[in-house]
Amino acid sequence: MTWNYNKNYPSIEDLRKKAKKRIPKFAFEYLDGGCNEDVNLYQNTAQLRKITLRPNYLTEHTQSSMKTTLFGVEYDAPFGIAPVGLQGLMWPNSPEILAKAALKHNVPFILSTVTTSGIERIGELTEGKAWFQLYRPAKDELRDDILQRAEASGYPVLVLLCDVPTFGYRPRDIRNGLAMPPSMSLKNIFQVLGRPTWALETLRIGQPSFESLKPYMPKNLNLKQLGQFMNQTFNGRLNEERIKPIRDLWKGKIVLKGVANEEDAEKAISLGLDGIIVSNHGGRQLDAGEASIKPLTRIAAKYGEQITVMMDSGIRSGPDMARSLASGAQFTFLGRSFMYGVAALGKQGGNHTIAILKTQLQQVMEQLCCEKVEDFPKHLIHS
Numbered sequence: 001m002t003w004n005y006n007k008n009y010p011s012i013e014d015l016r017k018k019a020k021k022r023i024p025k026f027a028f029e030y031l032d033g034g035c036n037e038d039v040n041l042y043q044n045t046a047q048l049r050k051i052t053l054r055p056n057y058l059t060e061h062t063q064s065s066m067k068t069t070l071f072g073v074e075y076d077a078p079f080g081i082a083p084v085g086l087q088g089l090m091w092p093n094s095p096e097i098l099a100k101a102a103l104k105h106n107v108p109f110i111l112s113t114v115t116t117s118g119i120e121r122i123g124e125l126t127e128g129k130a131w132f133q134l135y136r137p138a139k140d141e142l143r144d145d146i147l148q149r150a151e152a153s154g155y156p157v158l159v160l161l162c163d164v165p166t167f168g169y170r171p172r173d174i175r176n177g178l179a180m181p182p183s184m185s186l187k188n189i190f191q192v193l194g195r196p197t198w199a200l201e202t203l204r205i206g207q208p209s210f211e212s213l214k215p216y217m218p219k220n221l222n223l224k225q226l227g228q229f230m231n232q233t234f235n236g237r238l239n240e241e242r243i244k245p246i247r248d249l250w251k252g253k254i255v256l257k258g259v260a261n262e263e264d265a266e267k268a269i270s271l272g273l274d275g276i277i278v279s280n281h282g283g284r285q286l287d288a289g290e291a292s293i294k295p296l297t298r299i300a301a302k303y304g305e306q307i308t309v310m311m312d313s314g315i316r317s318g319p320d321m322a323r324s325l326a327s328g329a330q331f332t333f334l335g336r337s338f339m340y341g342v343a344a345l346g347k348q349g350g351n352h353t354i355a356i357l358k359t360q361l362q363q364v365m366e367q368l369c370c371e372k373v374e375d376f377p378k379h380l381i382h383s
Contacts, residue, residue, distance in 0.1 A: 003355035009344060010356060012316050012337045019090075019343035023198050024191035026176035027090045031339050034283040035168035040291065041283030044314025047291035051323040053379045056369045064365035066358065068373050070108075070308065070331050071157060071253045071274060073129075077358050078373045079321055080108035082312045082335035083133035083159065083257075087342075088116030088208030091349070092201045094342040099125045101350025105358070110159055110333070111212075113234075118211035119149045128154020133257065135161055136242060138235040142216060147249055149212075156252045159277070160243065163258025164236035168285040201346070243271055255310070260289060265299045268307060275308035282313050282335055293327060300328020318360020322368075325376040 009015050020028050034041025068078040081102055087094040095117035102109035103126045111122045113135040122130050132155040137143040150158065177185055192199050202208075210217070217229060247254060256268045257277040268276050278296040280289050292313035300309045311324050312333035321332045334357070341353030364370075368379045 003358050005352045005355035005359070006345065006348065009352065012340060012353070012356075015337075015340040015344040015349075015353065018345070019340045022195060023090060023343045024188065024195050026173075026188050026191060027198075028343075029172040029176060030086065030170075031090050031336060031343070033170060033172045034287065035170050035285060036287035038283065039287045040280060040289050041287075043291045044280065044283050044293070045316060045320070048293045048314045048320055048323055050383075051293070051327060052381045053322060053326055053364075053368055053376075054381050055367055055379070059369045061366075061369040061371065064362060064369075064371055066361060066365065066373060068331060073156070075108065076106040077354075077361065078325060078330075079315075079332045079334060079357060079361075080131075081110060081338050082333035083110040083112035083115070083161075084335045084339055085112050085114040086116065086208070087112075087339065088205070090339050091198070091342045091346065092205035092208070093117075094339065094349075095122060096125060097342050097347055098338055098350045099130060101354055103127060103129060104351065105354045107354065108157075111155075113146070113212055114210055114230075116208040116211055118214070119146070119155075120153050121211070123150075123153025123155060128156070130155055131157040131159055131255075133159040133161055134246075135164070135234045136236055136238055138233060140245070142233065143246070144249065146212070147246070151251065157255060157274075158246070158250050158252060159255045159257050160238060160246065161236065161257050162238045162264070163260065163279065163281050163285055165238075166236075168281070170284065240267060240271060243273075247272060255308075257312075259299065260292070260295050262295070262299055262302060265303050265307070265309075269303060273307065275310060277310045277312055277333065278329070279312045293324065296324065296329055297327045300330075304328055304330070318357055318362075318364055321357070321361050322364040322376060325373060326380040328377065330374075 066077040068075050081098050095115050099109045099122050108131055110131040110133050112133050132150040253274040255275040256273050257279055259265050259276040259278050260280055265276055278292055278299055280292050296311045308330055310331040311329040315321055315324055315332050315334050316337050324332050338353050342349035345352050370376055370379055
């Protein structure tokens, strides 16, 4: 089975190159970069791609199916769109573009608290099928109000982010004066002028802002005041005592994202959470940390029968998803790949990216003679 996509951009790297030419440098560097020296950013994909899989060519085989059941919902493929902050900075209206594509292709879309479309709007566009990712508010009243809005909008899964106790040290963003809205230094203005399509589309859609947080933000904040508001409003550090009341409040499924070791996975199980996403935030938080595939392999082996184990960080393609699934992940999420797609192709970017990822993963499954997603571990070559 094949899906329609633009044959001029048949890989995620093609989309990345196109995106770099199409959006301002400050926006591309925010999307593309990691933290500090980018060691963990590159290690994520490099370590993942050391994994090899074994095909069984003489096995009787009819057809492979990517369909995957997750939390009682059958999805058409074992991957979804990870939460990404400031999406509208990289391409105007990109959260809505991706949410619509996710609904069309029957894969999950996760809305970030700090992206540029609102809770209610994405809930409407996805017919209540999107997931919501929560940065922990410092005040319980704000936490409760955000959760009530997400519940009222039909979100079935709440994703708690645990890997941002502090903001990552990102030299590119510091040099670029990145904020929301972006600081318009002379350098940044010239970058915008060099990307007229992005500039005109931004003018048409409107300046990006934190739509979900608008009800709580004072009007007309300058850049310094906006930074102070974010620091005062959110405290990303989670612990068991801070998770318990959320578990009591939220009636749907809860997933802990950012798990990087066995101890935290065990705590998630003890708290009655429904799933974990093994992740290092795409290499954007701790440059000295492990590539996500390393703890994923250990956690899946130890706890895979007790809790749903998923993974993001470093996954860029169909073969990368296959490697992750063979290593024990039950589902995968990609962030940058989808943002490259939208930045490169605008409104067509979401459908295009999902289509090539589905085509790539289907090809790997047929090549391996892997009939079902849960059969991937049988094809893992153990080193």
